[in-house]
Amino acid sequence: MSESSLRVVWVYPDLLSTYGDRGNALVVERRARQRHLNVTRIDVRSDQAVPTSGDIYLIGGGEDRPQRLAAERLRNDSGLVRAAENGAIIFAVCAGYQILGHEFINDLGEREPGLGLLDVWTARGEGARCVGDVLADVDPRLGLPQLTGFENHQGVTHLGQGVQPLATVTAGRGNGTGDGTEGAWRDTVFGTYLHGPVMARNPAVADMLIKLALDVNALPPADTTWYDALRAERIAATSRPA
Numbered sequence: 001m002s003e004s005s006l007r008v009v010w011v012y013p014d015l016l017s018t019y020g021d022r023g024n025a026l027v028v029e030r031r032a033r034q035r036h037l038n039v040t041r042i043d044v045r046s047d048q049a050v051p052t053s054g055d056i057y058l059i060g061g062g063e064d065r066p067q068r069l070a071a072e073r074l075r076n077d078s079g080l081v082r083a084a085e086n087g088a089i090i091f092a093v094c095a096g097y098q099i100l101g102h103e104f105i106n107d108l109g110e111r112e113p114g115l116g117l118l119d120v121w122t123a124r125g126e127g128a129r130c131v132g133d134v135l136a137d138v139d140p141r142l143g144l145p146q147l148t149g150f151e152n153h154q155g156v157t158h159l160g161q162g163v164q165p166l167a168t169v170t171a172g173r174g175n176g177t178g179d180g181t182e183g184a185w186r187d188t189v190f191g192t193y194l195h196g197p198v199m200a201r202n203p204a205v206a207d208m209l210i211k212l213a214l215d216v217n218a219l220p221p222a223d224t225t226w227y228d229a230l231r232a233e234r235i236a237a238t239s240r241p242a
């Protein structure tokens with residue numbers, strides 16, 4: 001972390017912020033402030049350079065065309081790749097997750113290169129879109145409670161040897177490959193299909209990113225009353241038989 005302040009970079013709010021993904025930036029900021037940390041949030045529009053000095057980078061989801069435009073710009077800009085090389089923490093949702101991989105199918109039906117920051121690649125699902133609420137058990141090494149979120153994607157993401165699944169679904173489709181995996185991670189780079197926004201439904205994820213940025217194992221406790229109410233409501237609704 002930089003000396004004075006935790007720098008949270010929200011990448012391309014103008015292209016990638018569907019289904020309330022903006023909330024992820026707000027929640028990370030809020031969870032850090034609850035611990036009396038100084039936070040600087042930097043919103044980087046797609047016509048601006050991505051700074052390399054951030055601590056935590058957040059990328060949201062998007063429709064197919066904005067996703068292609070975002071991938072093009074991020075490849076040309078290279079700021080996010082350089083930040084990753086410097087060990088920055090990156091958390092990406094849905095379209096953002098697909099962009100972090102080697103390739104995805106764009107709105108023109110063509111193979112579009114991603115950034116190769118996660119060893120995953122995304123094909124176009126032949127069946128129905130994956131839409132609905134998700135529950136998933138997280139890789140135990142990350143020490144997180146059950147994830148709740150909302151997915152809406154056509155892409156189906158395959159994982160290579162260089163990543164681990166972020167979680168295993170108990171409801172919903174996740175990566176859409178039929179093997180129950182959801183998302184992917186390695187080191188400090190994470191991808192998930194979960195909107196919601198995922199940090200509002202799972203503040204422990206925001207706390208994990210802050211702990212990684214500070215290089216600490218624990219944070220002072222902070223109130224989670226409203227998050228807990230939302231979690232309980234969504235988990236109950238998703239667990240109920242249809």
Ligand code: GLN
Pocket residue numbers: 018060061062063064067093094095096152153154155156
């Ligand atoms: N356009 C991508 C897909 O449909 C990602 C969608 C999203 O970000 N919600 O797979």
